Amino acid sequence: MFHIPLPLTDPISIFLLVLLIILFATLASRFHVPQIIGLILAGVVLGPHWLNVLNNDQSFTLFGKVGILYIMFQVGLDVDLKTFKLQKRQGILFGAYTLFIPLLMGFCGGYLMKMNVEQSLLLSAMMACHTLLTYPVVGKMGINDNRAINIVITGTIISVTASLLIIAGVTGFEVGTNSDLLYWLRTLGLVAVFVLSIFFFVPILTRWYFKRFGDGISQYIYVLAIVFSSSLLAQAAGLEGILGAFFAGLVLNRFVKPASPLMVRIGFVGNALFIPFFLISVGLMIDLHSFVEGYGAIWIAVVMSGIALLSKFLAAFLTKLSCRLTWDEMNIIFGLTSSKAAAALAAVAIGISYGIFDESILNGTIVMILVAIVVSSFVTERSARRIAKTMHNTQYKEQIEGSGRVMISVSNPQTVRNLVEFSNLIKPENSGDSLYALKIVENDEEKLDGYKILNQASKIAAETDNQLRTVMRVDMNIPTCTITCVKEYHINDLVVGIHQKANIVDTFYGRIIKSLIEGTMEINFMIYGLRNQLSELRRMVVVVPENAENEMGFVIWLDRVRKIAQRTKMKVVFMSWGVTLDELKGMSQMFSKVTCSFLDQDLRQNSLVDQMTEHDLIVIVAARKSTVSYIPEMERIPQTLNRNQKCSFLIFYPQQQRVGSENWSKYSATKIS
Numbered sequence: 001m002f003h004i005p006l007p008l009t010d011p012i013s014i015f016l017l018v019l020l021i022i023l024f025a026t027l028a029s030r031f032h033v034p035q036i037i038g039l040i041l042a043g044v045v046l047g048p049h050w051l052n053v054l055n056n057d058q059s060f061t062l063f064g065k066v067g068i069l070y071i072m073f074q075v076g077l078d079v080d081l082k083t084f085k086l087q088k089r090q091g092i093l094f095g096a097y098t099l100f101i102p103l104l105m106g107f108c109g110g111y112l113m114k115m116n117v118e119q120s121l122l123l124s125a126m127m128a129c130h131t132l133l134t135y136p137v138v139g140k141m142g143i144n145d146n147r148a149i150n151i152v153i154t155g156t157i158i159s160v161t162a163s164l165l166i167i168a169g170v171t172g173f174e175v176g177t178n179s180d181l182l183y184w185l186r187t188l189g190l191v192a193v194f195v196l197s198i199f200f201f202v203p204i205l206t207r208w209y210f211k212r213f214g215d216g217i218s219q220y221i222y223v224l225a226i227v228f229s230s231s232l233l234a235q236a237a238g239l240e241g242i243l244g245a246f247f248a249g250l251v252l253n254r255f256v257k258p259a260s261p262l263m264v265r266i267g268f269v270g271n272a273l274f275i276p277f278f279l280i281s282v283g284l285m286i287d288l289h290s291f292v293e294g295y296g297a298i299w300i301a302v303v304m305s306g307i308a309l310l311s312k313f314l315a316a317f318l319t320k321l322s323c324r325l326t327w328d329e330m331n332i333i334f335g336l337t338s339s340k341a342a343a344a345l346a347a348v349a350i351g352i353s354y355g356i357f358d359e360s361i362l363n364g365t366i367v368m369i370l371v372a373i374v375v376s377s378f379v380t381e382r383s384a385r386r387i388a389k390t391m392h393n394t395q396y397k398e399q400i401e402g403s404g405r406v407m408i409s410v411s412n413p414q415t416v417r418n419l420v421e422f423s424n425l426i427k428p429e430n431s432g433d434s435l436y437a438l439k440i441v442e443n444d445e446e447k448l449d450g451y452k453i454l455n456q457a458s459k460i461a462a463e464t465d466n467q468l469r470t471v472m473r474v475d476m477n478i479p480t481c482t483i484t485c486v487k488e489y490h491i492n493d494l495v496v497g498i499h500q501k502a503n504i505v506d507t508f509y510g511r512i513i514k515s516l517i518e519g520t521m522e523i524n525f526m527i528y529g530l531r532n533q534l535s536e537l538r539r540m541v542v543v544v545p546e547n548a549e550n551e552m553g554f555v556i557w558l559d560r561v562r563k564i565a566q567r568t569k570m571k572v573v574f575m576s577w578g579v580t581l582d583e584l585k586g587m588s589q590m591f592s593k594v595t596c597s598f599l600d601q602d603l604r605q606n607s608l609v610d611q612m613t614e615h616d617l618i619v620i621v622a623a624r625k626s627t628v629s630y631i632p633e634m635e636r637i638p639q640t641l642n643r644n645q646k647c648s649f650l651i652f653y654p655q656q657q658r659v660g661s662e663n664w665s666k667y668s669a670t671k672i673s
Helices: 011-031 035-046 058-077 081-086 088-112 117-128 135-141 147-174 181-212 216-236 241-252 261-285 288-292 295-323 327-338 342-353 359-391 397-401 416-426 444-463 478-488 510-519 554-568 578-586 632-643
Strands: 406-409 435-441 468-474 493-497 524-529 539-543 571-576 596-600 616-621 648-653
Touching: 011 035, 011 261, 035 261, 035 359, 058 135, 058 147, 058 216, 058 241, 058 261, 088 117, 088 147, 088 295, 117 147, 117 295, 117 342, 135 261, 135 327, 135 359, 147 241, 147 295, 147 327, 181 216, 181 241, 216 241, 216 261, 261 359, 261 444, 295 327, 295 359, 327 359, 342 359, 406 416, 406 478, 416 435, 416 444, 416 493, 416 524, 416 554, 435 444, 435 478, 444 468, 468 478, 478 510, 493 510, 510 524, 524 554, 539 554, 554 571, 554 616, 571 578, 578 596, 616 632
Parallel strands: 406 435, 406 493, 435 468, 493 524, 539 571, 539 616, 571 596, 616 648
Antiparallel strands: 524 648
16 A cells, blocks of 8 residues: 655655645635635644644745745835835835834733733834735736835835844844943944945856846846845844845845846746745644643734734725825735734744744744735735726827737847837737737748747747747748738738848848838838847937927827836937927827936937946937928938947837828827827
């Protein structure tokens, strides 16, 4: 008879069972059970205190620790720094609420449970700190840039940092190490070294590494190394490792672009493996049997759970009143900050190790964590879904998205990655099947090399979880064939790479691109030249000709610029003059999540292209000849870009004619808005 010893000790069996738990927890979400709850309950049922199938051994300790660090790292990485700055005042106010209200209620709760001053202070610090355990739900709903989320981030920094300092102070006082000035000077010195290392040296090192090593795997390993190095530095400074992971996410925020393959790898590995391991490990720690042995443990668990939830709800409610938030935004704040995990467990573990707490507080903490996570999961998922539904119903969505199909014309294997990654920036949100790649060869003998380039493009798109449709054509007339394919597949945006000059007398555009410019009046045509890595770009300078607001594609190209800026986190400088500049300022509501400035500069008098650096992307909003916004000075653009070989560029020819019409028609931006 086949016998399986319990608990499982074979690594293969343990890993297989964990994978099955993750799989079934994912399926449980179809029955409106949050995946987080399913993973924790699986740990409770299969853990050492129930069926004893899994033991809370070193593997779960290791992966669980990695999981909670990963969560905090992703929180910092997903912060929209532009919105973060705008909501700084509200965030500080919420930070005060979510720190002092739990501190006060926690201290009173300690008095109810007949604790002394040290125990009550440690308990109140546990109530004040929280873990953004349900933050992955926010990412899946696509509401990372909502103002409530950024208020939560600021409040988390304040409350968690202050709580950990209180914990360090209480434990230090208990063992008599913080009774003199030397202890506090040493602590402050270590914290200063930690902050300096994270916010000064890490950006310099990251910029150097990313500039020299573009391989996706090596960059991912580097990011992980920074996360865990930051966590170790935080621990060495007397803080918790989760704070170091969070700060690492904030520092790496501007280097890891939202739509990049690196971001996709970070999210995939964490959500598929590390974070589920942590949630299962939380379930393995819960011992429900201890609550049937007497009313004392139940009373402690009830008091701790009540204080944890009520104090965070009051903080969210006061923030709603003070900052005029909606009920859904208040609920998302409460849902995110009501969950507790790493910091609370660290506090109770420290308290037990120093003899401040006993086992009853540990059991109460475990139950408090379980109750808080259950409430947090349901509240966060429900409110996030409602916010996402509201956010996605935007003013411009129906008009500017259309079918949102983007086609890239590929010819040079060296530029395929740049073109695919750029196309991913301008495609519609939440659309994984709107990318097309076109390869035109002149004869059948060239098909094999053509398919290799198309396969390369497909693999690059798959790195960002996008499906790319490949189109192969055999034709001697490349411009005509390209325009035919654009119409056949109902393409909205056509992207080509910079023309490779065949000889010294060849022009900047070349014969093919010149023909495409004139033949793509009904769509947006873009010529993209990336001369540095996308992660190196810091500023986008958009040069807009006079009367551009009177073209039918005005709002459309503005939307494309907005997407590029938001997804790369670049600052935007609009350069134009007269009425056109006023119209651009009037459309600035489209760029509420982007740092924008406006420069009054007449293109007919001077140009700033020569002053662009390697960190700039210059976007030239061009116009075809005989159209309302065409100016002869635009003909000087190629010579200027040839002189400045440092900056990357995008020459944008917006749609200037309706589909099926013969002539362009004036389409006022005022009417659109």
